[in-house]
Amino acid sequence: MALSKDFGFGADEQLVRDQARRFLRDSVPADRLRSMVARDHHEAYESALQPAPWDEGVWKQMVELGWTALGVPEDAGGLGAKAILRATIAEEIGRVALPSPLPATLAATAVLRAAGASAALARIAAGEPVTLAVTPESGSWDPDDAGVAARGSGSDVSLHGRAAFVQDARKCRRLVVAARGPGGIGLHVVPIDAPGVTVAPDRIVDLTRDQATVAFDGVRVAPGDVAAPDGRGAAALRDALPEILTLLAADLCGAAEWQLQTTAEYARTRVQFERPIGFFQAVKHPLVNVMMAIDGARSLTYAAACAIDEDPADALRLARMAKAAASDAGAFASDRSVQLHGGIGFTWECDVHLWFKRQKHSEQLFGNAPVQRAELARMLASG
Amino acid sequence: MTERRDTPEQAEFREYCRRWLEENRPPAPAFRMPVSAIEITGEEQRRYFSDWQRKCHAAGLVGADYPKEYGGGGHKGFQTVASQELGRSGAPFMMNVIGLSMAAPTILVHGTEAQKRRFLPPLLSCDEVWCQGFSEPGAGSDLASAQTAAVREGDNWIVDGHKVWTSLAHFADWMILLARTSRDDKYKGLTYFIAPIRGAKGVTVRPLVKMTGEAGFNEVLFDHVVIPDAQRLDEVGKGWTVAMTTLTYERGAAEGAGSGGGPSLEDQVQALIALAKRTPRAGATAWDDAVVRDKIARMAIRVEAMRQNARRARVETLTDHPMRIPLQSKVQLTELHQDLGALGVEIAGPHSTRYLGDEAAPDGGAWPHAYMNSYGMTIAAGSNEIQRNILGERVLGLAKSK
Numbered sequence: 040m041a042l043s044k045d046f047g048f049g050a051d052e053q054l055v056r057d058q059a060r061r062f063l064r065d066s067v068p069a070d071r072l073r074s075m076v077a078r079d080h081h082e083a084y085e086s087a088l089q090p091a092p093w094d095e096g097v098w099k100q101m102v103e104l105g106w107t108a109l110g111v112p113e114d115a116g117g118l119g120a121k122a123i124l125r126a127t128i129a130e131e132i133g134r135v136a137l138p139s140p141l142p143a144t145l146a147a148t149a150v151l152r153a154a155g156a157s158a159a160l161a162r163i164a165a166g167e168p169v170t171l172a173v174t175p176e177s178g179s180w181d182p183d184d185a186g187v188a189a190r191g192s193g194s195d196v197s198l199h200g201r202a203a204f205v206q207d208a209r210k211c212r213r214l215v216v217a218a219r220g221p222g223g224i225g226l227h228v229v230p231i232d233a234p235g236v237t238v239a240p241d242r243i244v245d246l247t248r249d250q251a252t253v254a255f256d257g258v259r260v261a262p263g264d265v266a267a268p269d270g271r272g273a274a275a276l277r278d279a280l281p282e283i284l285t286l287l288a289a290d291l292c293g294a295a296e297w298q299l300q301t302t303a304e305y306a307r308t309r310v311q312f313e314r315p316i317g318f319f320q321a322v323k324h325p326l327v328n329v330m331m332a333i334d335g336a337r338s339l340t341y342a343a344a345c346a347i348d349e350d351p352a353d354a355l356r357l358a359r360m361a362k363a364a365a366s367d368a369g370a371f372a373s374d375r376s377v378q379l380h381g382g383i384g385f386t387w388e389c390d391v392h393l394w395f396k397r398q399k400h401s402e403q404l405f406g407n408a409p410v411q412r413a414e415l416a417r418m419l420a421s422g
Numbered sequence: 423m424t425e426r427r428d429t430p431e432q433a434e435f436r437e438y439c440r441r442w443l444e445e446n447r448p449p450a451p452a453f454r455m456p457v458s459a460i461e462i463t464g465e466e467q468r469r470y471f472s473d474w475q476r477k478c479h480a481a482g483l484v485g486a487d488y489p490k491e492y493g494g495g496g497h498k499g500f501q502t503v504a505s506q507e508l509g510r511s512g513a514p515f516m517m518n519v520i521g522l523s524m525a526a527p528t529i530l531v532h533g534t535e536a537q538k539r540r541f542l543p544p545l546l547s548c549d550e551v552w553c554q555g556f557s558e559p560g561a562g563s564d565l566a567s568a569q570t571a572a573v574r575e576g577d578n579w580i581v582d583g584h585k586v587w588t589s590l591a592h593f594a595d596w597m598i599l600l601a602r603t604s605r606d607d608k609y610k611g612l613t614y615f616i617a618p619i620r621g622a623k624g625v626t627v628r629p630l631v632k633m634t635g636e637a638g639f640n641e642v643l644f645d646h647v648v649i650p651d652a653q654r655l656d657e658v659g660k661g662w663t664v665a666m667t668t669l670t671y672e673r674g675a676a677e678g679a680g681s682g683g684g685p686s687l688e689d690q691v692q693a694l695i696a697l698a699k700r701t702p703r704a705g706a707t708a709w710d711d712a713v714v715r716d717k718i719a720r721m722a723i724r725v726e727a728m729r730q731n732a733r734r735a736r737v738e739t740l741t742d743h744p745m746r747i748p749l750q751s752k753v754q755l756t757e758l759h760q761d762l763g764a765l766g767v768e769i770a771g772p773h774s775t776r777y778l779g780d781e782a783a784p785d786g787g788a789w790p791h792a793y794m795n796s797y798g799m800t801i802a803a804g805s806n807e808i809q810r811n812i813l814g815e816r817v818l819g820l821a822k823s824k
Contacts, residue, residue, distance in 0.1 A: 307819055328810075330817065331754060
């Protein structure tokens, strides 16, 4: 089978991506982001409860634009869009470092799609934000490791335990919980305000997201809310992994491109020794290296997205490569963006720390670069 | 097995290439195989490699996408297939590598009809070998400061000067030559010629020895050498523009006539894995070391990224600047080769102290050799430092370093 030369990114996809780019640029410029999440450093880091500010108006518009329906199949009331389109939307979200439940919802959508949970998918298409609660407190990304246990069966299932690293929990309405039952890992869809659910926000570095540890104390699951029965949940998580990794890689690439362009602009205008500092090769060459790191990561991200639709057998290899390359590119862009801004780059008032912190967070989710490469080495040796 | 990306015509041609290569691959020669065309030395090697290219050309594996009237196959999208199959088959490389990857595309773009008919067919068949005369002792990274002078005398030009790093000059019939025809303007004072080398009066070719110990390139001295005006390529004063075409092909931003041969980057990653798996390390193998696996995985990622970059470079809506990816490829490719070589040396550990000709050397000593030889690529065709200046200035709009 010939793979699309253009990664499946046709005229329709371009139209939606360009519209997204304009919409996000206009509705969340950097100064708006700053006033939302970094107005005050005391409020951001030192108050008892870190706020999780976001713009619900922007979310409603995104739902109207159909973005939550992109990953939902048409027969479940969605748009059944191509993965490459979801990746480019995630890239635009990263570019503006948007505080939003959309990345978490797109990841949860991929899992629910793999599980064939059409009722939950239909609610997402209609605009309900959902997030994954699938990771134990150890931070293991292995789908067979869950920190939650499911007890009972049939109409009498209850959840017990804790899920950690739950992304944007305070912006989402429902959780997709991985729980170990008698027959293996299952997936359960639980309202965030269900009796027995306690959301304990983590204090995190990233100001553009929130994260929580969620405790389940005998939470009842209605039979209709079992997205994957015991023993089928880990497979759904595994099937969704290429998309989860690809979306994170796209977010990293978009944010890294903002870091590159913002730092290049500074290097064009900041004058020292009677010259714009971009004249000096100690500034110029690292910026070029950042650009090359981003481009490789971006190409791998699009290749992974294309493979999700056209060559699923190869999607995980490409997605791991994309996540590794994008994590490294994000780390490198972050490092140079602060350093090359000089003294101002180290301050709260300069915008670069907002992206720096988002990148540090994205790098770690679902396995940072060394974790991806360890998995990849296994695939290379056996393939 | 066909490639997933092939059209039906390409798939059929690929099948043909495989069959032909299986049947026609020449036996290993008595001499030790040079690692690339640049290292070919002596009459025996010259004959072996030029015979092989002639045969491949006759079979349609060289110049496949060139027009028939210039000795090509008249196809589209076939050369990539032939080059891939040549690489995979382990068959010898093409000898006329400068001609195929630089002179031919430049002549095709800038040559007159007569020049194309005269020079391209024997170039493709290796009946005439080509070299490149750009760099000079005082014009390396700053190529446009070339001083080798061409002065008009009636229907001829008289050339005096000194070119260096001239690969294959010792076998060459012709040279693509960048010469100064005016001192009024650095760039517009340059003109591009096809210069005679073998047997030409006033031409002296002196070999230079590389750090690898191999004779690879030469310096070429011009003392009142006569070039007919009919061998000028494009207009007087347009030499820099023509040279940019050559460099575009040299830097890999576009595909030439296919020089084939040599293992693919993917194959080199597999060779690293194989090397690690058979290199003993602390009671196990180097592959059992997580650090080694991490480093090899990094290489695999860079190889795949290069391939996907090439794919994305053709999708305008997924690139931000038309030259952003094409201008990177020379830097990326040459540094990848360098790092692959360096990693092979590191993995082999003490065994990498053994060099070409040592029977116990892993992969025949190829790793330390490839590593050292890679500096030719990171320095040539505009050093990678110059490439980074160009990228920073043209793509990111940073202030010019010059």
